[in-house]
Amino acid sequence: MTAKQGFKLRALGDEFILVGESIEQINFNKMITMNATAAYLWRKVADGQPFDAQRLADWLLEEYEVSREQALADSQNTIDTWLNAGIIE
Numbered sequence: 001m002t003a004k005q006g007f008k009l010r011a012l013g014d015e016f017i018l019v020g021e022s023i024e025q026i027n028f029n030k031m032i033t034m035n036a037t038a039a040y041l042w043r044k045v046a047d048g049q050p051f052d053a054q055r056l057a058d059w060l061l062e063e064y065e066v067s068r069e070q071a072l073a074d075s076q077n078t079i080d081t082w083l084n085a086g087i088i089e
Contacts, residue, residue, distance in 0.1 A: 003045040
């Protein structure tokens, strides 16, 4: 999978929002919000490099003290959310 290009991550209090930078990415029916952990992962994939749940889990393990099983489960949930939002392909 890869992140779709044309989005900018912006801080909004303790949360983050993903903002489309061109008209093709704007969908006013959906606001994409992320917590700090999801934003950390988005920064890792935003340059377009390919990733999968295992790669996201590896990044989580580098940054946070969690079990591999929890990191992998969280990574798959993040991917599912991003797919549903249409921000990765």
